[in-house]
Amino acid sequence: MAEDFKVTxxxxxxxxxxxxxxxxxxxxxxxxxLLKRLGKYGEVHPMLRxxxxxxxxxxxxxxxxxxxxxxxxxxxxxxxxxxxxxxxxMPWIFNKWVQDTFKVPMLxxxxxxxxxxxxxxxxxxxxxxxxxxxxxxxxxGFDPDNTKIILDSECIKTLYPISLKVAKHVTFSTAKAVFGxxxxxxxxxxxFTTIQAAPAFLPTEQSGKQVPCLIPCGIDQDPHFxxxxxxxxxxNYPKPTMMYCKMFPGLSGGDKMSSSDPMAxxxxxxxxxxxxxxxxxxxxxxxxxxxxxRAKGGNPEVCAVFKYNYYLFEKDDAKVNEMxxxxxxxxxxxxxxxxxLTNKINVFLEEHQAKREEAREVVDGMTFEGxxx
Amino acid sequence: MAEDFKVTxxxxxxxxxxxxxxxxxxxxxxxxxLLKRLGKYGEVHPMLRxxxxxxxxxxxxxxxxxxxxxxxxxxxxxxxxxxxxxxxxMPWIFNKWVQDTFKVPMLxxxxxxxxxxxxxxxxxxxxxxxxxxxxxxxxxGFDPDNTKIILDSECIKTLYPISLKVAKHVTFSTAKAVFGxxxxxxxxxxxFTTIQAAPAFLPTEQSGKQVPCLIPCGIDQDPHFxxxxxxxxxxNYPKPTMMYCKMFPGLSGGDKMSSSDPMAxxxxxxxxxxxxxxxxxxxxxxxxxxxxxRAKGGNPEVCAVFKYNYYLFEKDDAKVNEMxxxxxxxxxxxxxxxxxLTNKINVFLEEHQAKREEAREVVDGMTFEGxxx
Numbered sequence: 001m002a003e004d005f006k007v008t009x010x011x012x013x014x015x016x017x018x019x020x021x022x023x024x025x026x027x028x029x030x031x032x033x034l035l036k037r038l039g040k041y042g043e044v045h046p047m048l049r050x051x052x053x054x055x056x057x058x059x060x061x062x063x064x065x066x067x068x069x070x071x072x073x074x075x076x077x078x079x080x081x082x083x084x085x086x087x088x089x090m091p092w093i094f095n096k097w098v099q100d101t102f103k104v105p106m107l108x109x110x111x112x113x114x115x116x117x118x119x120x121x122x123x124x125x126x127x128x129x130x131x132x133x134x135x136x137x138x139x140x141g142f143d144p145d146n147t148k149i150i151l152d153s154e155c156i157k158t159l160y161p162i163s164l165k166v167a168k169h170v171t172f173s174t175a176k177a178v179f180g181x182x183x184x185x186x187x188x189x190x191x192f193t194t195i196q197a198a199p200a201f202l203p204t205e206q207s208g209k210q211v212p213c214l215i216p217c218g219i220d221q222d223p224h225f226x227x228x229x230x231x232x233x234x235x236n237y238p239k240p241t242m243m244y245c246k247m248f249p250g251l252s253g254g255d256k257m258s259s260s261d262p263m264a265x266x267x268x269x270x271x272x273x274x275x276x277x278x279x280x281x282x283x284x285x286x287x288x289x290x291x292x293x294r295a296k297g298g299n300p301e302v303c304a305v306f307k308y309n310y311y312l313f314e315k316d317d318a319k320v321n322e323m324x325x326x327x328x329x330x331x332x333x334x335x336x337x338x339x340x341l342t343n344k345i346n347v348f349l350e351e352h353q354a355k356r357e358e359a360r361e362v363v364d365g366m367t368f369e370g371x372x373x
Numbered sequence: 374m375a376e377d378f379k380v381t382x383x384x385x386x387x388x389x390x391x392x393x394x395x396x397x398x399x400x401x402x403x404x405x406x407l408l409k410r411l412g413k414y415g416e417v418h419p420m421l422r423x424x425x426x427x428x429x430x431x432x433x434x435x436x437x438x439x440x441x442x443x444x445x446x447x448x449x450x451x452x453x454x455x456x457x458x459x460x461x462x463m464p465w466i467f468n469k470w471v472q473d474t475f476k477v478p479m480l481x482x483x484x485x486x487x488x489x490x491x492x493x494x495x496x497x498x499x500x501x502x503x504x505x506x507x508x509x510x511x512x513x514g515f516d517p518d519n520t521k522i523i524l525d526s527e528c529i530k531t532l533y534p535i536s537l538k539v540a541k542h543v544t545f546s547t548a549k550a551v552f553g554x555x556x557x558x559x560x561x562x563x564x565f566t567t568i569q570a571a572p573a574f575l576p577t578e579q580s581g582k583q584v585p586c587l588i589p590c591g592i593d594q595d596p597h598f599x600x601x602x603x604x605x606x607x608x609n610y611p612k613p614t615m616m617y618c619k620m621f622p623g624l625s626g627g628d629k630m631s632s633s634d635p636m637a638x639x640x641x642x643x644x645x646x647x648x649x650x651x652x653x654x655x656x657x658x659x660x661x662x663x664x665x666x667r668a669k670g671g672n673p674e675v676c677a678v679f680k681y682n683y684y685l686f687e688k689d690d691a692k693v694n695e696m697x698x699x700x701x702x703x704x705x706x707x708x709x710x711x712x713x714l715t716n717k718i719n720v721f722l723e724e725h726q727a728k729r730e731e732a733r734e735v736v737d738g739m740t741f742e743g744x745x746x
Contacts, residue, residue, distance in 0.1 A: 113533070117541055123534055153534060160486070160529045161496055167561025168490055172545065175560050187548050188540025191564035 005255070007220050008180060010118055012256045018054060018219070018246055025222045027055040027244060037063060042101040046315050047094050053216065053245045057229065062241040065212050066102065072212040072241070073203040074098055077109035077150075077196070080129035081119050084136040084268045086345075087248035087257035089352075090312055094245065095216050096140050099147070104214075106147040107199045107368070108137055113152040114195070117188040123153065131363075131373050136268050138359035139352055144366055152195055154371035162201050163194035169231040170194065178223045196221075197228035200240040210238045219244035249307045253283030268356065272346045279305065279342045285327065286334035297330040305337045313344040378628070380593050381553060382452075383491055385629045391427060391592070391619055398595045400428040400617060410436060415474040419688050420467050426589065426618045430602065435614040438585050439475065445585040445614070446576040447471055450482035450523075450569070453502035454492050457509040457641045459718075460621030460630035462725075463685055467618065468589050469513050472520070477587075479520040480572045480741070481510055486525040487568070490561040496526065504736075504746050509641045511732035512725055517739055525568055527744035535574050536567035542604040543567065551596045569594075570601035573613040583611045592617035622680045626656030641729065645719045652678065652715045658700065659707035670703040678710045686717040 005014030007021055022029060030048060037060070038044050047053045062072055076095050078088060099106050110133065112126035121129075134149055152159065175181050175190050203211035215225060225242055232239045247256035252264035259265055266278055285299030285306065300306035306323065314320045326332040364373065378387030380394055395402060403421060410433070411417050420426045435445055449468050451461060472479050483506065485499035494502075507522055525532065548554050548563050576584035588598060598615055605612045620629035625637035632638055639651055658672030658679065673679035679696065687693045699705040737746065 113537055116537055123537065153537075154530070156533045157527070157530045160533075161526060164486055164489055164496065164526075164561055167564070168559050170560050171557050172554070172560060172563060173556040176556065181545070183546040183549065184544050186541050187543050187545060187563050187567065188537055190545060190560050191540070194560065 009221055009224055012220050012247055012258075014255070016247065016255045021219060022055045025219070025226070027057055027219075027222065027242070028059075029055050030059070030243070034059060045094060045097045046317070047090070047245065047311075049317065050310060050320075051246075052090075052311055053094055053243050055219070055244050057225075057242040058239060059214075059241055059243060062212050062214055070210075070212060071104055072102070072214045074102075074104050074106040075109070075199050075213055075215050075240070076106075076217050077111060077199070078130075078133050078137065079111045079115050079118075080126050080133045081115040081121065082129060082259040084133050085257055085259065085265045086268070086308075086312065087250075087265075088133070089136065089140070089268065090248045091217055091245050092137055092140055093312075094243075096142055098214065098216060099142060104146070105203075106142055107150060107202065108134075108142075108147065109150045109152065109196070109199045110134060111152050111192075111196065113156075113188075114192050117186060117192060127151070127153065127373075134363050134373075135356045135359045136352075138363050138366060139268075139355035141355070142366075144362055147366055148368040149363070149366050150199055150368045151371060151373075155368050156195075158202070158369065159195055159198040162198040162205055163191075165235050166194040166197045166201075166228065166231050167191060169234055170227055174227065174230075178227055193224050193227050196224045197231070200225070200228055201232070201235070201237040204237050212238050213240040214243065215240050216243040216245070218247060220247065248311055249304055251278055251282040251304045251308075253302065253304050266345060266349075268349065268352055270349060272342075272349075275345050275349065276342045279338050279345065282338060282341075284334040284337070290333060293333060294330045298327040298334065300324040300327045303327070303334075303337075305334065305341050308341055308345075313341060313348065382593055382597055385593050385620055385631075387628070389620065389628045394592060395428045398592070398599070400430055400592075400595065400615070401432075402428050403432070403616070407432060418467060418470045419690070420463070420470075420618065420684075422690065423683060423693075424619075425463075425684055426467060426616050428592070428617050430598075430615040431612060432587075432614055432616060435585050435587055443583075443585060444477055445475070445587045447475075447477050447479040448482070448572050448586055448588050448613070449479075449590050450484060450572070451503075451506050451510065452484045452488050452491075453499050453506050454488040454494065455502060455632040457506050458630055458632065458638045459641070459681075459685060460623075460638075461506070462509065462513070462641065463621045464590055464618050465510055465513055466685075467616075469515055471587065471589060472516060477519070478576075479515055480523060480575065481507075481515075481520065482523045482525065482569065482572045483507060484525050484565075484569065486529075486561075487565050490559060490565055500524070500526065500746075507736050507746075508729045508732040509725075511736050511739060512641075512728035514728070515739075517735055520739055521741040522736070522739050523572055523741045524744060524746075528741050529568075531575070531742065532568055532571040535571040535578055536564075538608050539567040539570045539574075539601065539604050540564060542607055543600055547600065547603075551600055566597050566600050569597045570604070573598070573601055574605070574608070574610040577610050585611050586613040587616065588613050589616040589618070591620060593620065621684055622677055624651055624655040624677045624681075626675065626677050639718060639722075641722065641725055643722060645715075645722075648718050648722065649715045652711050652718065655711060655714075657707040657710070663706060666706060667703045671700040671707065673697040673700045676700070676707075676710075678707065678714050681714055681718075686714060686721065 005016045110130040112130050115126040116123050200213045229239045250257045250264040257265050282304045285303035287293040378389045483503040485503050488499040489496050573586045602612045623630040623637040630638050655677045658676035660666040
């Protein structure tokens with residue numbers, strides 16, 4: 001059977017079968033035993049309980065190290081190709097939880113070079129977008145003393161020697177197989193994965209001792225980190241530990257919120273009216289008429305509005321279950337759910353936007369090696 | 374007929390047919406008209422008169438610009454994979470003549486990244502070698518106020534944005550065709566050509582106006598600059614102008630002096646005894662016995678000792694012709710020529726080595742953007 005979905009760092013299409021993806025990529029499910037173990041460090045995050053961060057590579061090994069007193073460095077990133085939307089915030093919010101729970105330093109890479117190479121954008125474009133995206137990242141409240149933002153073009157002198165070491169161990173064959181490149185791929189795109197690998201090895205390179213690295217990110221980034229993990233032992237770097245999440249859904253019912261459909265995408269700078277309009281048009285699991293829905297009930301499994309609550313806006317498990325139940329029973333109509341979600345998003349965004357403005361004062365102090373925007 | 378020689382930036386083997394190479398690469402011969410034109414700017418360098426710098430790309434266009442007052446930037450480089458030998462000095466000596474004649478700024482790129490990627494060397498190795506090579510470069514007397522040394526790993530922040538622009542316009546297809554890469558090539562090597570292109574465009578990038586660039590170098594570097602020239606118009610950079618020289622011969626009679634045969638290679642730090650020994654073993658065009666040579670004469674065309682005089686050590690055309698004549702007539706024996714060349718090389722090296730020591734004081738002041746070794 002042909003694959004009916006595609007997940008690469010640059011393209012996510014189709015109905016994603018996350019179990020199949022996990023098997024294809026060879027990652028390990030985050031199971032009950034692991035959730036229980038994670039519970040020892042603090043309250044387990046809803047994204048873990050709900051299987052949104054759903055698979056990993058070597059998380060137990062990282063926790064073993066942590067238990068022995070060997071702290072890890074947290075690393076995630078952003079490809080600045082557009083304005084920040086809720087789909088971007090989701091894994092960052094999870095990273096914030098990891099930082100708070102384990103009290104670890106954090107590296108946040110902004111790949112202005114990548115988006116220049118892969119998109120129809122100038123380096124000025126991707127740099128400006130990176131600044132805007134960084135405001136959203138900082139607004140989430142990462143520890144300013146323990147968090148550094150890497151902008152590739154600014155920090156390349158530190159990244160480059162590590163990238164070269166990675167590059168020397170990766171053939172075009174491998175890049176072709178892992179990323180689906182072909183002869184028409186530009187040579188910058190082919191090289192790029194080495195830049196994304198570099199921050200994972202940076203703490204080890206700079207401290208001269210083996211510093212474990214934990215990378216919580218979207219599963220679409222796994223190809224990059226498969227490569228990084230493959231070369232790590234040969235370079236005497238620890239293999240980065242991965243935690244992967246599912247894609248944050250789009251309002252139109254698709255599997256991934258995407259900037260290519262702005263009306264199905266809630267940006268962090270959206271005004272309440274825009275949010276109302278976008279959520280109002282969301283794809284739901286409801287029936288065509290009120291009568292039908294009262295009689296047959298709706299289907300929360302396919303409903304974007306329900307998913308938004310499940311992924312991000314309703315942290316209380318009991319309430320989420322109740323919401324699904326009421327939908328299936330026809331007790332609640334799509335309009336009501338939409339109104340409630342609109343309110344939740346707007347409450348969240350009002351606070352986020354205020355913090356985002358405050359971030360302008362802080363973001364300069366959080367740049368890696370003190371680069372200036 | 375299969376090619377019986379191979380000339381790439383990383384491999385020069387076989388008996389090079391320089392005319393065929395010129396045709397294959399599509400470069401233009403430096404003919405009498407061009408030599409005459411060059412004569413207007415000063416005494417034409419022996420390497421030009423003797424066809425050692427023998428072909429070019431767009432040199433007339435560059436001179437047209439120069440005549441209109443648009444000065445060019447001079448650029449050449451060195452891949453620091455070993456100690457400097459006479460073969461490396463040759464094109465640098467020519468560059469020095471260009472700088473003196475046209476009073477232009479000079480960029481000297483040292484590709485520590487390249488040699489790390491292509492050779493079994495660490496980045497520390499290639500950096501140390503770069504420093505040693507830089508001493509030889511500086512010893513030749515380049516204008517310290519108008520010459521900057523680029524060490525790739527140190528200057529990458531400035532090179533990288535230009536490299537990315539180049540990279541976005543070069544596909545793997547092109548790299549494969551131009552450099553002979555295949556699926557087993559590492560992805561750093563594939564990307565590297567963009568780094569070698571960058572200094573050619575740097576003056577234009579930094580000044581915001583079109584600054585022509587002249588690159589005198591070995592013809593083995595043409596693949597890199599074919600790529601750079603191809604992408605230049607699309608990036609609004611002027612196409613770099615090229616002047617190509619033949620490879621400096623080895624003492625064993627091969628077409629290229631190579632560090633892989635240290636006994637046939639004169640290093641800039643060789644002591645007089647070593648030089649004597651190496652030149653003593655040189656391949657010549659002489660006969661087996663003195664009697665035979667007196668009777669039949671020798672063949673300067675194939676003689677490494679004669680070539681050394683022709684390429685570098687005898688600037689007087691009349692004397693070079695006399696030397697060839699006397700060899701063909703059997704008037705002079707190989708031993709005599711070897712002794713004379715040994716003396717010439719040792720006189721040159723004594724002075725060079727003294728200047729090389731003085732260069733230690735100057736080299737720090739000549740680094741691009743003031744990097745520290």
